[in-house]
Amino acid sequence: MQEAMSDRSPAAIKRRDVHTVSHSELVSLLEELGQPKFRAKQIEEWVWEKNVSNFDDMSNLPKALRATLSEHLTLGGVEEVARQLSNDGSRKYLLRFPDGVCVECVGMPSRNKLAVCASTQAGCAMGCAFCATGASGLTRSLTSGEIYEQVMHVRDDFNARVTSVVLMGQGEPFMNYDATLGALRKLNSPEGAGIGARHLTVSTCGVIPMIKRFANEPEQFTLAISLHSAVQKTRDMLMPGVKKYSLLRLYDMMGEYVDKTGRRPTYEYALIKGVNDTDAELAALCDFCKDNLAHVNIIQLNHVKGSKFLPSSDVRAQEFVRRLGNVGVEATIRNSRGSDIDAACGQLRQNVEAGLV
Structure with a gap:
């Protein structure tokens, strides 16, 4: 999926693997969810550096955001x-x-x-x-x-x-x-x-x-x-x-x-x-x-x-x-x-x- 996230509602990318989401796409999604841009960097750190398998492990994100992210994205995983x-x-x-x-x-x-x-x-x-x-x-x-x-x-x-x-x-x-x-x-x-x-x-x-x-x-x-x-x-x-x-x-x-x-x-x-x-x-x-x-x-x-x-x-x-x-x-x-x-x-x-x- 190459289209900009700003052209889509969050529901349109439901359960997409976050590993396939670019930084700009993640920022756009967070903006649509009413979240500040800096949250994208926090999420990427958990995904790429810490390799978490559950959104609940992202301890510096608000609990409500963690729940919302899990509705729209997955963490892939093996x-x-x-x-x-x-x-x-x-x-x-x-x-x-x-x-x-x-x-x-x-x-x-x-x-x-x-x-x-x-x-x-x-x-x-x-x-x-x-x-x-x-x-x-x-x-x-x-x-x-x-x-x-x-x-x-x-x-x-x-x-x-x-x-x-x-x-x-x-x-x-x-x-x-x-x-x-x-x-x-x-x-x-x-x-x-x-x-x-x-x-x-x-x-x-x-x-x-x-x-x-x-x-x-x-x-x-x-x-x-x-x-x-x-x-x-x-x-x-x-x-x-x-x-x-x-x-x-x-x-x-x-x-x-x-x-x-x-x-x-x-x-x-x-x-x-x-x-x-x-x-x-x-x-x-x-x-x-x-x-x-x-x-x-x-x-x-x-x-x-x-x-x-x-x-x-x-x-x-x-x-x-x-x-x-x-x-x-x-x-x-x-x-x-x-x-x-x-x-x-x-x-x-x-x-x-x-x-x-």
Whole structure:
């Protein structure tokens, strides 16, 4: 809803989620209710910074106003359907929104820091062959508020400040661009989660038009590319959703991105035994990344039950790091978190639906 609230009566927006209401719309609503403008700022603080789930908790608002707000607006909110605890301290959540749609997110604590991996869509339409989420298809895209609420749920469960967020969970963020950017801006805002822009990362399969758009945004958000192969035939098989965006076009676009932003992108590479971990695949990866500003994140594949794909050995992962280093490309092996729980995106949802959790 983009129309100004001044053109509508309060009844016309009955029970609208306050996370979808802009500041100007909220001010207009309060004016129609005979309330001063400063109440909007108070309400937004309760919603975005304190993450309250009940209007009655807004203690600096008059009781009558709290009751009136609850008649016209909702506070959205998520219900925790399932939670898994890893021995390494990670927590994986299956959260349900009021319309029944479920998504997964993860909290990963370390050394007085808390990282969150959040989803931008319920399901995914990209169809990556090794991904549990892709097997279920796309249910719907999330709103910016729903993306934000995942982070706040993790924050409140850990009772700790979130220091970084990666939008690397379910879904392709750049197929839900506006909501993704809106969530990033609210996560970055001092009137939101207050997380530094460089600690907010978007992971994309390589949707080239949106990478170009992202490069022109004013914020210093970080970009990660799910590469997984630098051989066109292999990548097409693994990632059919981005077949139309060739590796050559991606290579050129990433050169543009670096020139425009001066920021170093990360290339994610999940090693799959006998598929993208061969000597030919390694040579192609070195050619793709050398002489460019890039960091390669080698990922030990999370095995998904029923999948034909298996993870490569630790020795092979180390060889990838060594060979990339020899051509001047910094590479690291991502520390695997939650390996003793349903670590891969989509697994927890599948197991809950199957009655296994």
